[in-house]
Amino acid sequence: MKPGKDLNEIVPRDVSELIELVREQWQGNRLPIQLFLLMCLNLAIAPAVYATTGNEITRTAAYAIGILGIVTLGLSVYLFVVIFQPERF
Amino acid sequence: MKTKQPLETPQKSPRRRENRQQNKPGRVNTKGLYKRALREAFLKLNPRVMMKNPVMFVVWVGTIITILLALYPSLFGPVPGDNQRLFNSLVAIILLLTILFANFAEAVAEGRGKAQADSLRSTQSDTIARKLLPDNTTVEVSSTELHKGETIKVIAGDIIPADGEVIEGVASVDESAITGESAPVLKEPGSDVASSVTGGTRILSDELIIRVTAEPGQGFLDRMIALVEGAQRSKTPNEIALTVLLAVLTQVFLIVVVTIPPIANYVGSPVGVVTLIALLVALIPTTIGGLLSAIGIAGMDRVAQFNVVATSGRAVEACGDVNTLVLDKTGTITLGNRLAEEFIPVNGHCVVEVADVALAASIFDQTPEGKSIVKLAHHIGSAVTFDRNAAEGVEFTAKTRMSGTNLPNGDEIRKGAVDAIKGFVRSRGGQLASDLDEAYERVSRLGGTPLAVACGEDIYGVIYLKDIIKPGMRDRFDQLRRMGVKSVMLTGDNRITASVIAQEAGVDDFIAEATPEDKIAVIQQEQAAGKLVAMTGDGTNDAPALAQANVGLAMNSGTQAAKEAANMVDLDSDPTKLIDLVTIGKQLLITRGALTTFSLANDIAKYFAIIPAMFAAVGIGSLNIMGLASAQSAILAALIYNALIIPALIPLALKGVKFRPLSANQLLRRNILIYGLGGIVAPFIGIKGIDWLIAAVGLA
Numbered sequence: 001m002k003p004g005k006d007l008n009e010i011v012p013r014d015v016s017e018l019i020e021l022v023r024e025q026w027q028g029n030r031l032p033i034q035l036f037l038l039m040c041l042n043l044a045i046a047p048a049v050y051a052t053t054g055n056e057i058t059r060t061a062a063y064a065i066g067i068l069g070i071v072t073l074g075l076s077v078y079l080f081v082v083i084f085q086p087e088r089f
Numbered sequence: 090m091k092t093k094q095p096l097e098t099p100q101k102s103p104r105r106r107e108n109r110q111q112n113k114p115g116r117v118n119t120k121g122l123y124k125r126a127l128r129e130a131f132l133k134l135n136p137r138v139m140m141k142n143p144v145m146f147v148v149w150v151g152t153i154i155t156i157l158l159a160l161y162p163s164l165f166g167p168v169p170g171d172n173q174r175l176f177n178s179l180v181a182i183i184l185l186l187t188i189l190f191a192n193f194a195e196a197v198a199e200g201r202g203k204a205q206a207d208s209l210r211s212t213q214s215d216t217i218a219r220k221l222l223p224d225n226t227t228v229e230v231s232s233t234e235l236h237k238g239e240t241i242k243v244i245a246g247d248i249i250p251a252d253g254e255v256i257e258g259v260a261s262v263d264e265s266a267i268t269g270e271s272a273p274v275l276k277e278p279g280s281d282v283a284s285s286v287t288g289g290t291r292i293l294s295d296e297l298i299i300r301v302t303a304e305p306g307q308g309f310l311d312r313m314i315a316l317v318e319g320a321q322r323s324k325t326p327n328e329i330a331l332t333v334l335l336a337v338l339t340q341v342f343l344i345v346v347v348t349i350p351p352i353a354n355y356v357g358s359p360v361g362v363v364t365l366i367a368l369l370v371a372l373i374p375t376t377i378g379g380l381l382s383a384i385g386i387a388g389m390d391r392v393a394q395f396n397v398v399a400t401s402g403r404a405v406e407a408c409g410d411v412n413t414l415v416l417d418k419t420g421t422i423t424l425g426n427r428l429a430e431e432f433i434p435v436n437g438h439c440v441v442e443v444a445d446v447a448l449a450a451s452i453f454d455q456t457p458e459g460k461s462i463v464k465l466a467h468h469i470g471s472a473v474t475f476d477r478n479a480a481e482g483v484e485f486t487a488k489t490r491m492s493g494t495n496l497p498n499g500d501e502i503r504k505g506a507v508d509a510i511k512g513f514v515r516s517r518g519g520q521l522a523s524d525l526d527e528a529y530e531r532v533s534r535l536g537g538t539p540l541a542v543a544c545g546e547d548i549y550g551v552i553y554l555k556d557i558i559k560p561g562m563r564d565r566f567d568q569l570r571r572m573g574v575k576s577v578m579l580t581g582d583n584r585i586t587a588s589v590i591a592q593e594a595g596v597d598d599f600i601a602e603a604t605p606e607d608k609i610a611v612i613q614q615e616q617a618a619g620k621l622v623a624m625t626g627d628g629t630n631d632a633p634a635l636a637q638a639n640v641g642l643a644m645n646s647g648t649q650a651a652k653e654a655a656n657m658v659d660l661d662s663d664p665t666k667l668i669d670l671v672t673i674g675k676q677l678l679i680t681r682g683a684l685t686t687f688s689l690a691n692d693i694a695k696y697f698a699i700i701p702a703m704f705a706a707v708g709i710g711s712l713n714i715m716g717l718a719s720a721q722s723a724i725l726a727a728l729i730y731n732a733l734i735i736p737a738l739i740p741l742a743l744k745g746v747k748f749r750p751l752s753a754n755q756l757l758r759r760n761i762l763i764y765g766l767g768g769i770v771a772p773f774i775g776i777k778g779i780d781w782l783i784a785a786v787g788l789a
Contacts, residue, residue: 053166056166056167057165057166057167058166060164061163061164064164064165065165065166068154068165068362071150071154072343072347075147075150075343076343076344078140078143078146079143079147079336079339079340080340082143082332082333082336083333083336083337083340086324086329086333086336087324087329089140089141089142089143089324089332
């Protein structure tokens, strides 16, 4: 059995299929996808943190600080939503 | 398959009867409440639930981060100091306890509401109903299959299967399952109040034919259960406003805490993430954030304990903001039944003649007033001298304002408002007696209701109906006045009687000779002046005014229309309770304000505990005015105080701040003194004491 055969059935064949897949997944599993995108964002933030601090912290700590920053920003956004749309809570 | 209820006699099921007595709405079964609340406190740790409370959600996120730091102290880089893992673990445990205490407070308050709903639900049961067919035969069907408009027959011992209106028969009904009142209530057709029956109550004697007025699942009990359960979930306008305020404060403190590390690094005193989280949690208003929903739910519960079912927390809160009370005179300010006290003859007649005519006029009158006139006439020695079956009763109407009897010999006997009787006599070509007005004024000045009696064109005299003001009413209106609440009395009585009663009772204003339309007019007039109005009512003609008022309290004995229009239903049918509800509403608002003041005032001591500890290395140790043992013990002490103050205040949140009938300014001064000053002083003492204990145990 060729390993590529199964993969072909899963992976979308063109861009429109890919967009459709992402859209479906976004509607069904919003939270995991949001978390995944934030982790991706951290791929950009963490190296910047690591570069700024030099050798004072480890690479893992830089990633952790990046996530902490995202969580803090998320909390701030959440609080703004509470302030402007309190009836949702 | 539905179970058939015992039909013989109520005594056949003593256990069930006993259960019903125990389960009356005012006394909910709270057995196992704290155990359930403890379980709920853990279940509420679900982030989707926590997100409903912004302050506690921030603490929740802080707890997760602190737990991670307890497992990996160097997660965010190297941290100076010994025993970081122990310190982080302690902080994580304290933060978790803070959330659990807040969840517990909410769960206890919710538990009481759920217990009330359960107790109401226990009065509901599927019963077998005897549905009447057009050929007057009965067929047994389940109560869930009954529809609006169908007629049913219930006999002694039956549970009434649905809400309805009595169309035939007279019977006594045990309504204790709903009202808690064990005395049976007489139900009969033709009366607004006595003809209404509620599903779930039990008929004790005789039998009734009832027209069903509610579809299955839409009866009074169903709506009450839905209201009690649903009311806990929707936030009131004041709660929403306070939630916004708390979210703004949390946002401000979050920004403050986030900006501290760069400054700390600049001054050479780097601060760890756990310390920052501790500072954030100590500064955000966790006390009021944790107790806010519990205060609201407890307010609903206090209303329920008064045997009043509120449609929403908004209605309870509105009670606290009420500026004007519109009250009926009879039954609210005075005792419900006016009794005939004296017959005053006019126009040359004697007392016995007046009594004879009054008796003849009242023989078909089934109101308490009518019955008391008959009783007084009998006492004087009068007797009915005509064939009662051949006579015809004339019903009282708001338009004619008189009632009476048409005798078999053609005589028209009438009794009613003096003006109405004057008009009647004139229309029959009679002359008005000169001493009539004198008798009318005499009765009015005594605070009584004068009713004139006439036979054809001849006025015989005046009946003095005595009104008795309920004891303690004057004090209660004085209290309301001190709180800035205006009371308006509405009465169908003449102006002199109304002014005498108003003066004696101590109400601020009155409207005499009022019609049902006057009620709605006075409410609209007050609302146009920007005031919130509360009123009570029980009749169908009260429904528009009940709907118009900001707080409408309907009597459970009232009509379906009144109960649907109102936003509160009094199960005991006592209109005076409106005054108590205003007190409960004000108590709810005061409790919320007092605990918010206390929570915010607490921040001062927490600043003095944590900030000097954080920046001790930079030389601000002199700010450690409490003389706390170490930086770590200071942080732990502040957090432990922050956690412990929540359960310490749960009893106050549930019971409410003791209500005092003071003006808004006096209350503000008093609460700022007690909860503002207390909120500043208490944490200094608490934090110092806890710090001393921590140092003594050697935890930090």
